[in-house]
Amino acid sequence: MTDAQLGTAGPAQIPFQPEGERPARPEALLVATNLVKSYGPVHAVQGVSFQCNKGEVLALVGENGAGKSTVAKMLAGAVAPTSGSIAVNGEPLISGSVKKSRQSGVRCAFQELALVADWTVAENLSLPDGAPHHRFSQKKSVAAAAELLGTLDLPHIDPRATVGSLSLADRQLVEIARALAGGPELLILDEASSALTPPGVAWLFQRIRELTAEGGSVIYVSHRLGEIAEIADRGAVLRDGKVAGEFVRGGWTDDELVSLMAGREAARFFPDPPPRITDDVALSVSNLKSDGVHGIGLSIGAGEILGVGGLQGHGQAELLRALFGAAPATADSWTIAGRTISGTTPVRSVRYGVGYVPEDRKKEGLALEMSVGENLLVPWFKAYQLGGRPLLSRERGWISGILDALSVRTRGPKEAAGSLSGGNQQKLVFGRWMDRSRTVILLHDPTRGIDVRAKQELYAAIVDLAKQGVGVLWFSTEVEELVHVCHRVVVLYQGAVIDELEGERLTGDAVVGAAMGLRAAA
Amino acid sequence: MSVLASSSASAPAPTRLRSGGGMVRLRREGAIAPVSAFIVFLLVYVIINPELLTRFQLQTAANLVVPLALVALGQLIVVLVGGIDISIGAIMSLCNVVFATQLEAVPPPVAILLSLGVGLGCGLFNGLLVAYGGLPAIAVTLASAFIFGSLASEVLDRPGGGLTKEIYLATSGELVPFLPVSLVYLAIVAVLLWLLLQRTALGRHIYGVGSNMESVRAAGLNARLTKLIAFGLAGMVTSVGAMMLAASTVTGDPRSGDAYLLSSIAAVALAGAAFTGGRGSIIGTVLAACTLGLIGNLLFFAGINSYWQYVISALIIFTVVGLPVIWSKIAFAVKGARA
Numbered sequence: 055m056t057d058a059q060l061g062t063a064g065p066a067q068i069p070f071q072p073e074g075e076r077p078a079r080p081e082a083l084l085v086a087t088n089l090v091k092s093y094g095p096v097h098a099v100q101g102v103s104f105q106c107n108k109g110e111v112l113a114l115v116g117e118n119g120a121g122k123s124t125v126a127k128m129l130a131g132a133v134a135p136t137s138g139s140i141a142v143n144g145e146p147l148i149s150g151s152v153k154k155s156r157q158s159g160v161r162c163a164f165q166e167l168a169l170v171a172d173w174t175v176a177e178n179l180s181l182p183d184g185a186p187h188h189r190f191s192q193k194k195s196v197a198a199a200a201e202l203l204g205t206l207d208l209p210h211i212d213p214r215a216t217v218g219s220l221s222l223a224d225r226q227l228v229e230i231a232r233a234l235a236g237g238p239e240l241l242i243l244d245e246a247s248s249a250l251t252p253p254g255v256a257w258l259f260q261r262i263r264e265l266t267a268e269g270g271s272v273i274y275v276s277h278r279l280g281e282i283a284e285i286a287d288r289g290a291v292l293r294d295g296k297v298a299g300e301f302v303r304g305g306w307t308d309d310e311l312v313s314l315m316a317g318r319e320a321a322r323f324f325p326d327p328p329p330r331i332t333d334d335v336a337l338s339v340s341n342l343k344s345d346g347v348h349g350i351g352l353s354i355g356a357g358e359i360l361g362v363g364g365l366q367g368h369g370q371a372e373l374l375r376a377l378f379g380a381a382p383a384t385a386d387s388w389t390i391a392g393r394t395i396s397g398t399t400p401v402r403s404v405r406y407g408v409g410y411v412p413e414d415r416k417k418e419g420l421a422l423e424m425s426v427g428e429n430l431l432v433p434w435f436k437a438y439q440l441g442g443r444p445l446l447s448r449e450r451g452w453i454s455g456i457l458d459a460l461s462v463r464t465r466g467p468k469e470a471a472g473s474l475s476g477g478n479q480q481k482l483v484f485g486r487w488m489d490r491s492r493t494v495i496l497l498h499d500p501t502r503g504i505d506v507r508a509k510q511e512l513y514a515a516i517v518d519l520a521k522q523g524v525g526v527l528w529f530s531t532e533v534e535e536l537v538h539v540c541h542r543v544v545v546l547y548q549g550a551v552i553d554e555l556e557g558e559r560l561t562g563d564a565v566v567g568a569a570m571g572l573r574a575a576a
Numbered sequence: 577m578s579v580l581a582s583s584s585a586s587a588p589a590p591t592r593l594r595s596g597g598g599m600v601r602l603r604r605e606g607a608i609a610p611v612s613a614f615i616v617f618l619l620v621y622v623i624i625n626p627e628l629l630t631r632f633q634l635q636t637a638a639n640l641v642v643p644l645a646l647v648a649l650g651q652l653i654v655v656l657v658g659g660i661d662i663s664i665g666a667i668m669s670l671c672n673v674v675f676a677t678q679l680e681a682v683p684p685p686v687a688i689l690l691s692l693g694v695g696l697g698c699g700l701f702n703g704l705l706v707a708y709g710g711l712p713a714i715a716v717t718l719a720s721a722f723i724f725g726s727l728a729s730e731v732l733d734r735p736g737g738g739l740t741k742e743i744y745l746a747t748s749g750e751l752v753p754f755l756p757v758s759l760v761y762l763a764i765v766a767v768l769l770w771l772l773l774q775r776t777a778l779g780r781h782i783y784g785v786g787s788n789m790e791s792v793r794a795a796g797l798n799a800r801l802t803k804l805i806a807f808g809l810a811g812m813v814t815s816v817g818a819m820m821l822a823a824s825t826v827t828g829d830p831r832s833g834d835a836y837l838l839s840s841i842a843a844v845a846l847a848g849a850a851f852t853g854g855r856g857s858i859i860g861t862v863l864a865a866c867t868l869g870l871i872g873n874l875l876f877f878a879g880i881n882s883y884w885q886y887v888i889s890a891l892i893i894f895t896v897v898g899l900p901v902i903w904s905k906i907a908f909a910v911k912g913a914r915a
Contacts, residue, residue: 131796132793132794152793152794152795153796153797153798155796168790168791168794168795169788169791169795170783170784170787170788170791170792170795170854171787171788171791171854172604172783172784172786172787172788173780173783173784173787177780177784178795181777181781181784181795181797182795182796188776188777189775189776190774190777190779191775192774214600216604232795345908382908
């Protein structure tokens with residue numbers, strides 16, 4: 055039936071159409087009709103229909119678990135819909151094959167990065183399009199990759215570097231570059247900006263505008279409402295696997311959208327940091343050196359929320375890892391809760407009262423096959439105590455307290471952690487340190503890629519921790535979080551503190567400016 | 577504007593990008609340590625036993641290490657896609673006896689093809705269950721090892737077969753003085769494999785599947801087929817090793833492959849390959865197999881009890897695998913002290 059509606063659509067399956075042949079009136083490029091995807095008894099997507107016109111940016115927004123990623127994966131061919139149809143240029147898309155989707159001009163940059171870590175950037179960029187029996191030349195692929203990265207204005211990425219050695223932000227840029235290569239008709243960006251810094255996002259928007267100017271379309275999946283306001287022409291809000299509403303550019307406010315996503319009146323707000331009651335120092339370190347950290351000194355007061363800003367790859371991840379003892383480090387002086395230490399390891403850090411929420415919840419944070427309860431208890435396992443069921447029932451009070459406090463949506467402590475949505479997984483990594491008399495908590499961008507409601511629950515939990523007198527060191531890629539929720543912000547640049555912002559000087563512009571290496575005149 | 581950026585970026589790029597590719601690749605694939613270890617080992621060997629460089633000893637040593645090197649290459653391919661092949665010894669025995677018995681019935685080229693076919697079939701059997709059945713490689717190959725081993729005993733229940741002196745000379749003699757022909761065969765197989773792994777898209781897919789299966793699938797590649805091909809290829813390479821062994825010992829033996837299972841895994845470990853897949857090098861594996869294969873000889877010439885062979889092998893593996901780890905710790909400490 056969609057074929058009848060779109061009978062006039064241009065020649066199909068030709069990704070590269072010369073400019074100027076397109077009709078001026080909006081024409082549907084992609085029509086998704088009544089998409090349904092069920093995983094056993096779980097209905098991830100139940101009857102989603104929308105269309106994306108040529109030359110427009112369509113935003114898909116919704117909370118985690120609302121079905122955005124599943125929809126994006128169905129469009130990209132990574133997941134076959136249970137029922138429903140997708141048509142590109144009037145031709146039905148052969149579902150369930152990424153290769154076929156790519157050939158139809160539909161390309162996707164995935165949220166969970168789809169790059170091979172042991173391949174070089176050049177290999178990642180060139181291999182997906184070659185047939186297996188084709189000749190492969192390192193030299194040629196490197197040259198082609200260098201040219202592609204050059205045209206896409208990403209000269210700082212070395213095509214010979216293995217992807218595993220790049221920062222998360224650079225990996226995301228490579229992922230986007232791969233989707234852009236070959237001029238897609240429809241580009242799907244599934245949370246593709248989640249690790250990007252403001253200049254990275256500006257770069258992405260520039261590429262999107264170039265693509266749409268040539269008649270390509272973009273489906274933009276994101277949690278960041280500011281980005282959607284800037285780039286999206288139209289949008290659809292998903293909630294519980296259904297389309298809850300649609301919006302057009304300029305016709306919405308943050309609060310409206312958030313309540314549409316949450317299905318209730320909810321305001322987007324940042325809590326204020328709680329007032330400081332003591333001047334006690336929770337953690338102090340001077341001249342901390344580690345791989346990528348070149349002499350950082352800082353001190354976190356008890357009950358203080360100290361933000362860490364800066365562009366990705368300027369030593370934030372390394373700083374947190376060094377402070378937790380996950381990477382070897384040395385310092386001139388180092389105290390935790392007044393106790394002088396010469397160095398630390400993760401085991402000792404937990405004993406000293408330090409908690410750590412790492413960067414990658416799936417790789418470093420959770421044992422996905424193990425249960426929710428066991429994942430919460432991970433730092434508190436002792437070799438000589440009971441495990442499994444007896445331990446879970448003994449700790450039931452604490453576990454259910456944490457699950458309630460963070461409103462973790464789970465079927466109970468025995469559910470496998472891997473079956474939770476991203477935001478709820480992040481809550482587990484965070485929750486294991488709550489109510490455990492911590493001195494300092496180190497947070498590595500805990501709100502990356504999680505939905506608005508989960509974010510606000512995490513903000514509340516972080517503020518609660520500070521109220522209890524815990525020092526919080528919080529690295530965030532979202533400047534707004536740093537400005538609103540932190541007492542103080544240190545901005546890192548090339549592995550050192552370039553500026554410390556507090557009170558009047560703590561503004562979004564100042565944080566971004568310092569991150570670019572500009573030190574504001576005092 | 578973007579045009580400007582591209583021309584300015586690509587102009588200096590080629591010169592900057594060309595330097596030092598091979599060395600970087602060797603290091604990334606973990607081959608520096610096994611290559612260095614082999615050089616040191618060879619020096620020690622020649623100092624203890626200068627007779628190695630005589631025609632007879634070169635030929636003996638080559639015939640000793642070539643089957644192991646070939647089987648280790650087969651094991652490497654399976655390890656590269658993130659698997660492990662416990663049945664590799666049994667595949668070797670089966671191909672060995674098929675080759676030996678068929679020589680009595682059919683002309684040698686047909687016997688070679690039959691043996692290769694059996695190796696391919698065994699590999700595909702494992703590969704189908706692993707790639708398309710989704711079963712763990714270690715369980716599948718452990719079980720199939722029993723099947724292949726029984727089949728080998730069924731084909732030929734005691735050492736024998738129709739191997740002749742001509743076949744010995746063709747595979748294990750000398751091509752020209754001081755150049756054992758078995759080394760030539762090994763070199764041909766190794767170079768072909770290297771070309772396949774480094775210079776075809778399929779080869780890079782094999783590395784990619786082992787590195788991150790999900791990513792490869794999300795990029796639109798056929799990860800399962802790649803795995804299946806890798807298993808099949810490994811079976812064929814193993815079959816070549818089995819034929820070389822049969823020819824150099826001038827006998828078919830249904831238990832001949834047993835000793836090669838652990839040695840092949842040891843050689844791959846010594847080569848610095850990652851058993852999670854995605855990392856490992858051809859040259860490293862060949863030289864690691866040569867090192868392990870010659871330890872027994874070295875001890876004999878050094879007058880040490882050959883029971884120590886396994887202890888020495890273990891020490892070499894510990895050293896070669898451990899050195900890079902210790903080295904990175906030292907490098908970090910030195911960097912810290914200097915800063």
